[in-house]
Amino acid sequence: MKRDEKSEGSSQKLPSGAPDVIFQNVSCSVRASYNVFSKKRKTILHSVNGEFRSGELTAIVGPSGSGKTTLLHILAGYKRSGYTGSVHINEVDRFSSAEKSCYIMQDDCLHPMLTVREIMTVCSQLKMGKNLSRNAKTVRVNKIINAIGLESVSDTLTGNLSGGQRKRLGIALELIDNPPIMFFDEPTSGLDSSTTKQCITMLRKLARQNRAVICTLHQPSATVLEMFDHLYCLSDGRCCYSGDPARVTEFLKLSNLDCPTYHNPADFLLEVVCGDFGDYNSLLVSQIDNGRMHTWRKIMPEWANTEDDPLRDVGDKLAPKEPLLLNIEKTLSRSNLSPEQEYGLSLWSQMTILIKRCFLCTMRDKFHMYSRLVMHLIIGILIGIFFWNMGGDAGRVMNNFSLMFFSALFLAFSALQSTVISFPLEVPIVRKEHFNRWYCVSSYYLANTVADFPIQVCCVIFYCLPVYWMSGQPIEFMRFTRFTFICTIVSLLAQSIGYFVGSCMRVMNGVIFGPFFIMPFVMMSGYFLKKKDAPDWSKPLFNLSYLHHGMEGLAASIYGYARRPLPCISEDYCHFTSPKKALKELDMIGVDYSINVLVIVGIYLFFKCLTYFVIAYQLKIKR
Ligand SMILES: Nc1ncnc2c1ncn2[C@@H]1O[C@H](COP(=O)(O)OP(=O)(O)OP(=O)(O)O)[C@@H](O)[C@H]1O
DSSP: OOHHHHOSSOOOOOOTTOOOEEEEEEEEEEESOOOTTOOOEEEEEEEEEEEEOTTOEEEEEOSTTSSHHHHHHHHHTSOOSSEEEEEEETTEETTTOSOOEEEEOSSOOOOTTSBHHHHHHHHHHHHHGGGSOHHHHHHHHHHHHHHTTOGGGTTSBGGGSOHHHHHHHHHHHHHTTOOSEEEEESTTTTOOHHHHHHHHHHHHHHHHTTOEEEEEOSSOOHHHHTTOSEEEEEETTEEEEEEOGGGHHHHHHTTTOOOOTTSOHHHHHHHHHTTBTBOOHHHHHHHTGGGTOOTTSOOOOGGGGSSOOTTTTTTOSSSOSSOOOOOOOTTTSGGGSOTTOOOSSOHHHHHHHHHHHHHHHHHHOHHHHHHHHHHHHHHHHHHHHHTTTOTTOGGGHHHHHHHHHHHHHHHHHHHHHHHHHHHHHHHHHHHHHHHTTSOOHHHHHHHHHHHHHHHHHHHHHHHHHHHHHHTTOOOOHHHHHHHHHHHHHHHHHHHHHHHHHHHHSOHHHHHHHGGGGTHHHHHTSSSSSOGGGSOGGGHHHHTTOHHHHHHHHHHHHHHTTTOOOOOOOSSSSOTTOSHHHHHHHTTOTTOOHHHHHHHHHHHHHHHHHHHHHHHHHHHHTOO
């Protein structure tokens, strides 16, 4: 159904091509109880309807828990399942529409280690891809930075920006590809009244450039409210008002509700829907036909798409002086991409940009990077001191096995725990960027894997160098390389398990469950309990223990490859002068180093793939 046929009260036409968001009979319910035996469901939205038009600034208001965020998530496409009803953009289903929208969440989700200009540049490279030349992208980034009033902080790290600047940066990032529909979840939360006005002024200007700008708001002041073109009020999952903010009082009067003079109409409306004056909700819902009625809508005046907006100076005192010069330019907008063409760049190009960004963030976060390296070096030196010169002594063979076991365990544990803690912190940023079509999951995942690889390898080398040399292992390049290689793949495997755990659960649960992925494998490492002595049923499990293969690989590197008999230095009699005998003691005679490597790499790839699917599921489906 076309807007003009539907709208009873508004007859003006917006320029063609500008998208409207139209939703009908949207209902959403969730499980009311997490008791496994209870099938009770709670309805958050009850068949709500509405029309959010381009060129208009819409505020979704309502008491806490009324369903504002849920509705916004559904309209923005952030919630893809678990609701019924239809959401159309210009008569095309929301998910089939070529009109791209963006969703700016309440939490800014910015990489704290990038400057405003850097993050804008990365975003423009990812979003605009080959649509623009390098110079044109720089011009566009500068234009948006100036227009949004961030030029004075363009070289400041985003982690050091004020709340208002962070909000503006969040908007600036999404403006790069000029989305025709913009959703904001509480864009003014945490801002003072003057910054709130600046922010709403900016959103109003964006709307005036033929965008549909829709935001949820908490208790807007009367001044802020009059800057909106459309007020959509929800109460208990139903629409209680949809229309011109200036006509709220008139609307409520129909139900004999008189807004006291000098009272903020929005406050009065919220007080009414909260039941402060009795139960008027059903009456209001039927009066507005649960959002279907458009007679209360504002008739957009002639100045609506010009610079003559009488409210354009409200909040401008501290706001950007220049008007936003971001009119919809079809050639620069991604609206002309087909729905299948989700991204502006190929996977490979996205990956290259993301790897550079990851490197930059890692290099900037010097404390984190150096602490990882120094921690491995210090532990390596400490172990070297404790196991000083034991590697070449036949009387200290069992101690040397302890050193190998400790090395594998330490490297696995440190890689796993640091990832379990750090990865979940990155997920909200990735979720926001992926949702707003900066990049696909695969390019992020591959870039993340590649970017952290050199640091992790350096950490292992920083550990292995002092340990190997100080503990007196044979100074042979081949043995050192094999020893370090096994240590590296064990730590990379543990890191990949860390990503898996971090992607599945919150930090706190990850810290609890993390050791679960190490300790059973410790038992099956062959160090405490030899495989030959283990119960028959458990023997196949030893083949799956990466620590068992790690131990075998380390033992083979040190005592395998026809190592000469060991001198007996610290004892009068040494049982293990023959390296073969030493290997036999741990049931590791005849182990094949390459099999160990293959198994560890296989388990590593298994966890990498598993994590990819979990992340893809989390980002795409479980919203
Ligand atoms: N996944 C969920 N499981 C259970 N209840 C949910 C879920 N999502 C939302 N709810 C419930 O649905 C109701 C509406 O939530 P929503 O976040 O949409 O409200 P809101 O109007 O945005 O509230 P606020 O203004 O406080 O942010 C709340 O009562 C909330 O507890």
